[in-house]
Amino acid sequence: KTGWGLIGASTIASEHMIEAIRAQQGHEVVAVASSSADRARDFAAKHGIAGAYDSVGKLLADPAVQVVYISTTNELHRDQVIAAAAAGKHVLCEKPLALDLDDAQQMVRACVEAGVVMATNHHLRNAATHRKIRELVQGGAIGRPLFARVFHAVYLPPHLQGWRIDKPAAGGGVILDIAVHDADTLRFILGSEPVEAVGVSQSASLAREGLEDGVMAVLRFDNGVVAQLHDAFTVPFAGTGIEIHGDKGSIIGRNVMTQKPIGDLLLRDAQGERAVPIDHEGLYARGVARFCAALRGEGEPAATARDGVRSLATALAIAQACRTGKSVRVAPLE
Numbered sequence: 001k002t003g004w005g006l007i008g009a010s011t012i013a014s015e016h017m018i019e020a021i022r023a024q025q026g027h028e029v030v031a032v033a034s035s036s037a038d039r040a041r042d043f044a045a046k047h048g049i050a051g052a053y054d055s056v057g058k059l060l061a062d063p064a065v066q067v068v069y070i071s072t073t074n075e076l077h078r079d080q081v082i083a084a085a086a087a088g089k090h091v092l093c094e095k096p097l098a099l100d101l102d103d104a105q106q107m108v109r110a111c112v113e114a115g116v117v118m119a120t121n122h123h124l125r126n127a128a129t130h131r132k133i134r135e136l137v138q139g140g141a142i143g144r145p146l147f148a149r150v151f152h153a154v155y156l157p158p159h160l161q162g163w164r165i166d167k168p169a170a171g172g173g174v175i176l177d178i179a180v181h182d183a184d185t186l187r188f189i190l191g192s193e194p195v196e197a198v199g200v201s202q203s204a205s206l207a208r209e210g211l212e213d214g215v216m217a218v219l220r221f222d223n224g225v226v227a228q229l230h231d232a233f234t235v236p237f238a239g240t241g242i243e244i245h246g247d248k249g250s251i252i253g254r255n256v257m258t259q260k261p262i263g264d265l266l267l268r269d270a271q272g273e274r275a276v277p278i279d280h281e282g283l284y285a286r287g288v289a290r291f292c293a294a295l296r297g298e299g300e301p302a303a304t305a306r307d308g309v310r311s312l313a314t315a316l317a318i319a320q321a322c323r324t325g326k327s328v329r330v331a332p333l334e
C-alpha cells in the first residue's frame, strides 16, 4: 500500500481529498500533521486516520508516509513542499503553490532534484465538462477561438470566512483563491498561455486588511484569445459558467466552475443549438487517480507542478494589474 500523509488539518482534506485518496486502490491515508496537537488528534479521530502529528517534521519522518498532500494556508506551502522533497516524499500541493513566483519555482526545482513527483491540485481540469470543452475547442468545433468568459463569482460559505478574507500574509483574497483556478482552466481548455492581464478589484463587504473579495480581469492569451474573468466571494446568486466563443461557434458551460461533478454544456453554431452529453466524474478523485498513475510512471499528473507555477504567475499578474491600474505582462515561461 502507498501511504499518504496529510499536511494540514483542513476543510478541503475533510470535504473532498480524504475520500478521493481512499477511492484509489492501493492507497491509504496514514497520518495527518497539524500545527496543533489537539487539532491533529481530533482530525485523525474524526476521519479514522492512524497517525496524528503536531509537526510536519514528525510526519515526514514516518516511514509509512510515501506521499504528502499539502493543504495548509498558502504561505506555508513553500517550506512544506521543500521539506517533503528533501524527505523523499511525492507531493500533491494545493493551489496557489506559493505567494510569489520565485518560491514556486524553488519548490518545483526541489522536487525535480529529489526525484519526486509534484503536482498541483487544480481540480477543474478534471471535470468532465471542462475536458469536453477542451476537446471541442481543440478539435475545431467553434472554429478559431476568439473570446472566453468565466463566471466564477460565488458566496464564500461562513465556515470558510477565515484567512481568505483577513490574512494577506496567508495568501488570502479572491485572486489567489479563485482567479488562479480560472487561469488554469483557461490554459487547459485553450492550450495556450496567458501573456497579459488587466483588472479591477473590489473590497465590498467580506474582505479586510487590504484584501479583495471581488475582481473583474481580462487576460490576453498567446493565441490571441481575450478572456474575461469575474470572481467573487460576495455574490450568492450569480451562478457559475464558462463560455468560449469562436468564429464558427460558441460553447456555453453553465454551473461548471464548481467542486461538484455537475453542469451542462451547450454548443451553438450555424446548425443551431444542442446540448453536449457529459459523463460526469468526481473531480478530485480523477485528479488523485492521475497523480497515482504518475507515481507508477504512467503519464503526468492532471495539473503538473509547472501548471501550478503558470496559474500563479497569471494570478500575480492580475493582482499587480489591479494594484497599479496598468496592464501587466504575465511572467514568461521559465
Ligand code: NDP
Pocket: 007, 008, 009, 010, 011, 012, 013, 033, 034, 035, 036, 039, 040, 071, 072, 073, 074, 094, 095, 096, 121, 122, 123, 160, 162, 163, 177, 259
Ligand atoms: P482551512 O482554513 O480549512 O485550513 C487551512 C489551515 O487552517 C489548516 O491547515 C489548519 O491548520 C488551520 N485550521 C483549520 N481549522 C482551524 C481552527 N479551527 N482553528 C485554527 N486553525 C485552523 O482551509 P481550506 O481547506 O479551505 O484551504 C486549504 C488550502 O487548500 C489552501 O491552500 C486553499 O487555497 C486550498 N483549497 C483548494 C481547493 C481546490 O479545489 N483545489 C478548494 C479549497 C481550498 P493546521 O493544519 O496547522 O491544523
